Amino acid sequence: MSSNRTLGFIGLGVMGGPMCANLASRSEHDVIVFDLDTEALQRVAASGAKSGASVIDVAERADVVFLSLPSIVQVESVVAEIMSAPNRPSVIVDMSTSDVTRTRLLGESLARDGVELVDAPVARLRQAAKDGTLLITVGATADRFFDLKPLLSCMGSDVVHAGALGAGQVIKILNNMVVFQTVNALAEARAIGTAAGVDPKLLFETLTLGSADSFVLRKSAMATLAVDEFPVKTFPTLYAIKDLNLALQLARDKDVPTDSADATMTLLEATRDAGYADEYYPVMVKLIDGGTRK
Incomplete structure (x- = not known):
């Protein structure tokens, strides 16, 4: 992954907040973040992340966008916003726990528009999110897994290539x-x-x-x-x-x-x-x- 890429992170809840904080503090990339909760934004900003004004703002500024959201419903909604931006990221990494079939269908849809979807859900408890010791199972091509692993390793101590898109889920x-x-x-x-x-x-x-x-x-x-x-x-x-x-x-x-x-x-x-x-x-x-x- 190029050293000058900008990262985005959307969804700063119980797990997403500390995950994003670790990504911002441990990676060598600028990280633009967004959440509807302004207090969550402020907490993550303390780790070195930069607050975005909206989902579209993050999409405009980031090359790779990470998502940590409650379910596939929110993932599909946020991805639709991302895809409405004039300039889009090349890769979206869904770290939520999402429906397998809908994840694969979403990936097919995004691929037609030149955007790659990767699923990378996390396991273990909230303390592991804070410590950066999550288990992360990744559904992606071998090349994309190799590309993203240094970033995912900022958040997880065990990062496993599960197979093609959806296998991580x-x-x-x-x-x-x-x-x-x-x-x-x-x-x-x-x-x-x-x-x-x-x-x-x-x-x-x-x-x-x-x-x-x-x-x-x-x-x-x-x-x-x-x-x-x-x-x-x-x-x-x-x-x-x-x-x-x-x-x-x-x-x-x-x-x-x-x-x-x-x-x-x-x-x-x-x-x-x-x-x-x-x-x-x-x-x-x-x-x-x-x-x-x-």
């Missing part, structure tokens, strides 16, 4: 599916253990010493299920439902049965309907315990 979606099912299993274990008189924290600490050990157990379960704390604005139940739906849709498209994932989806939807839509999704344990929000 496939791996990320399946990663999340396994995580949600693991949390479901841990929530059930907590409920059973508590009913049988075992302290939840002791239960999970002991499980980390055996073959049930996992990243999810050590990080998510110990921080939530073990202490019965489920903060808002972390990764809410609504987000989990959205991401798991992506995996289930992919399975339906390929005619693959998903009995276990379906059961987790049923529990997540019941958790949402019980009034826990905004809490960190391991709050699903409340439904296993038989509780509902008053």
Whole structure:
């Protein structure tokens, strides 16, 4: 990648904000940023990024634009704005978790207008976004992956070429599916253990010493299920439902049965309907315990 290229970054939320800050502070490129949240813009500007006036302003000034948005719906909307600019970036990198089929269709549409779409969704927790230690799975040609890897490495410690466009999303979606099912299993274990008189924290600490050990157990379960704390604005139940739906849709498209994932989806939807839509999704344990929000 040319040393004088300008980068753009749109979407400075819980993950996008620290990711962009790392890109701005660790790369040797100017980074133009935009978000509707002015406070988010100010926070990222402190890392050396330059505030853009709008999506079109970023598109006009940047050669490569990174996106970190809630879903494919927002991605399609923002990309439409980018493509309405008189001067467009040559590459758009979607770091959101997005629908595989719609990502590939969007890529085909952009290619007809001379713009290359790359999918590079991220995995791991918010602290990893701050530390620059995310897992990033990339769907792109081999040449484009090689071109972008130095930039993505500013945000992630593990940057994997997953295959062609959309393959990065496939791996990320399946990663999340396994995580949600693991949390479901841990929530059930907590409920059973508590009913049988075992302290939840002791239960999970002991499980980390055996073959049930996992990243999810050590990080998510110990921080939530073990202490019965489920903060808002972390990764809410609504987000989990959205991401798991992506995996289930992919399975339906390929005619693959998903009995276990379906059961987790049923529990997540019941958790949402019980009034826990905004809490960190391991709050699903409340439904296993038989509780509902008053």
